[in-house]
Amino acid sequence: MKILVTLKRVPDPEQKVKFKGDAIDFTGVNWVPNQFDEYAVEAALRLTENASAGGAGGAVRDGEVVVVSIGPKEVAQQLRAALAMGADRAILIDGDDGALDAEMVARTLVKLVEQEKPDLLLMGKLAADSENNQVGQLAAGYLHWPQATFAATIQAAEDGKALDVGREVDSGVEIKRVTLPAVVTVDLRIIAPQAIKNGKTAPDHAYPEGPRYASLKGIMAAKKKPITETALATLGIAPSLRVKTTAVTAPPARKAGVKVASVEELVAKLHNEAKVL
Amino acid sequence: MGKVLIFVEHSGGHLRTASLPAITFGRAASEHQGGPLVLVMLGKTLGAAAREAAQFGAEVLAVDDPALEHYLAETYAPIVARIAKEQGATLVGGTATSTGKDLLPRVAALLDAGMAADVTGMSAPKTFQRPMQAGNVLVQVEVTTPVVVAAVRQTAFPPADPKAPGAVTQVAPGAVDACGARFVSVATTQSERPELTEAKVVVSGGRGMKESSNFKILEELADLLGGAMGASRAACDAGMVPNDLQVGQTGKVVAPNLYIAVAISGAIQHLAGMKGSKTIVAINKDAEAPIFQVADYGLVATWEKALPELVSEIKKLKATQR
Numbered sequence: 349m350k351i352l353v354t355l356k357r358v359p360d361p362e363q364k365v366k367f368k369g370d371a372i373d374f375t376g377v378n379w380v381p382n383q384f385d386e387y388a389v390e391a392a393l394r395l396t397e398n399a400s401a402g403g404a405g406g407a408v409r410d411g412e413v414v415v416v417s418i419g420p421k422e423v424a425q426q427l428r429a430a431l432a433m434g435a436d437r438a439i440l441i442d443g444d445d446g447a448l449d450a451e452m453v454a455r456t457l458v459k460l461v462e463q464e465k466p467d468l469l470l471m472g473k474l475a476a477d478s479e480n481n482q483v484g485q486l487a488a489g490y491l492h493w494p495q496a497t498f499a500a501t502i503q504a505a506e507d508g509k510a511l512d513v514g515r516e517v518d519s520g521v522e523i524k525r526v527t528l529p530a531v532v533t534v535d536l537r538i539i540a541p542q543a544i545k546n547g548k549t550a551p552d553h554a555y556p557e558g559p560r561y562a563s564l565k566g567i568m569a570a571k572k573k574p575i576t577e578t579a580l581a582t583l584g585i586a587p588s589l590r591v592k593t594t595a596v597t598a599p600p601a602r603k604a605g606v607k608v609a610s611v612e613e614l615v616a617k618l619h620n621e622a623k624v625l
Numbered sequence: 626m627g628k629v630l631i632f633v634e635h636s637g638g639h640l641r642t643a644s645l646p647a648i649t650f651g652r653a654a655s656e657h658q659g660g661p662l663v664l665v666m667l668g669k670t671l672g673a674a675a676r677e678a679a680q681f682g683a684e685v686l687a688v689d690d691p692a693l694e695h696y697l698a699e700t701y702a703p704i705v706a707r708i709a710k711e712q713g714a715t716l717v718g719g720t721a722t723s724t725g726k727d728l729l730p731r732v733a734a735l736l737d738a739g740m741a742a743d744v745t746g747m748s749a750p751k752t753f754q755r756p757m758q759a760g761n762v763l764v765q766v767e768v769t770t771p772v773v774v775a776a777v778r779q780t781a782f783p784p785a786d787p788k789a790p791g792a793v794t795q796v797a798p799g800a801v802d803a804c805g806a807r808f809v810s811v812a813t814t815q816s817e818r819p820e821l822t823e824a825k826v827v828v829s830g831g832r833g834m835k836e837s838s839n840f841k842i843l844e845e846l847a848d849l850l851g852g853a854m855g856a857s858r859a860a861c862d863a864g865m866v867p868n869d870l871q872v873g874q875t876g877k878v879v880a881p882n883l884y885i886a887v888a889i890s891g892a893i894q895h896l897a898g899m900k901g902s903k904t905i906v907a908i909n910k911d912a913e914a915p916i917f918q919v920a921d922y923g924l925v926a927t928w929e930k931a932l933p934e935l936v937s938e939i940k941k942l943k944a945t946q947r
Binding site: 359361362364365372449450451454473476477478479480481482483484485486487488489490492493494495496497498500510512515516517518519520521522523524525526527530535536537540589590591592593594595596597598599602603605606607608610611612614615617618619622624625 | 900
């Protein structure tokens, strides 16, 4: 299986957002991989290996994982980290978040899909910064491919031509079958120890929870793996925004709360002051 | 300007209450745009649910076909897009439920439309407010395409009130193409409690609850207050409660009148899902827990001590209110 997987860099969600006038102040921001994308990379690796076959030497790769990011040159750092985890190669498309919207990103991915012809476009369900939750669905719509969003589990069909995806929906878990090629976007639980069954790794194999750490060998190997650089214009993507950000503000601050000394005081305040009991 | 087309959902033969805020949004959009509001519903055997939707004072276009029994973005999106074109809709919207978030971007793709996601406000026909970065940034976005798609945050708009009923019009589905996708099954969690996203009171437990059986006392508190149960990611991941109780960036966004967070430290991803609550109570043994920064009332205590007292105090109060 060949998988094209996205990896966006985002400001560290744990850092307090700073504002400069009517814009976000990115100075001093610590850029980290979007967690959902990092999980997608892990999912891509699990789908393309036999983790039961390699013995002490680790998993045996069976498939290809190409990681793509649209961002400044510095995003090579996040791509290199994904290569160190085990991805085969990377594509860096020069682009600035401020000059992109979900449609442009989706069209860019469609161009790459046409070039790379993957069986699967695998992505995080959303980027933790813009939280648009659109790109995968848009790309699937443009490509006329099936889509499975918010994946918590993925099981490859016996013939390898489809995936049964467990999707976290409002009422519980839905299983949806998508024939390949398809778009799948992953949610948090895709990195649970037994979330992915690819038909090669033994079905009872349990991975450690979370994305894998790069081994020293992996880090050394990643230095030799190619990162192809290209530009939106080269791919024929015109810079026109369908969704323009026209104002940026800090949310209104919540009124400072109080600590109460006892349950009795809490109930009295909820009754008399907040009037919610 | 053209019509406003709102996609409404149904479940168990009824209009989903989650769709009511989208109808409210649709009414506001219709006033902004000057075009009428139209609702669209897809599925199998829609009779009662479509009539329920018609109680909200707009024409309901019902696409009723056995092939549409189970929701699939692949089959629903082309039908919604086609109807939007036939109706001359300039705005297509719906609630950002798990279905809305899956469907509406695909509709936008088919309509070549720009989309505003997780909309919390509207200031002009194509200008919307929405949160970003786990609710720590608010942005205003302007969609520049002739047709606009919007997914609205359920808690940001009040549920619509009924009006003089509209008509239900049957619309043929046309060719249904699942594009290689198939619904296999759904495992739903049954609960007698109100839906998490609609409850006036939400009682949530976190990692500090330690194990599943300890949620019993939280359930007792929730039932006493007529509320819903919620949980942090940690409590769901540890298997204490089903994943569909999760409140946060993954999971559900809630904004009840009263949110009680018990033994939840308050990770940013959790805060993103409950910061909009009117009154927030935090009970945590760690005085430094970030949850206290958003709490209106904080009590530094173990749940083992605080919860039995809280249940008993509220019972006392309820007794005087009778």
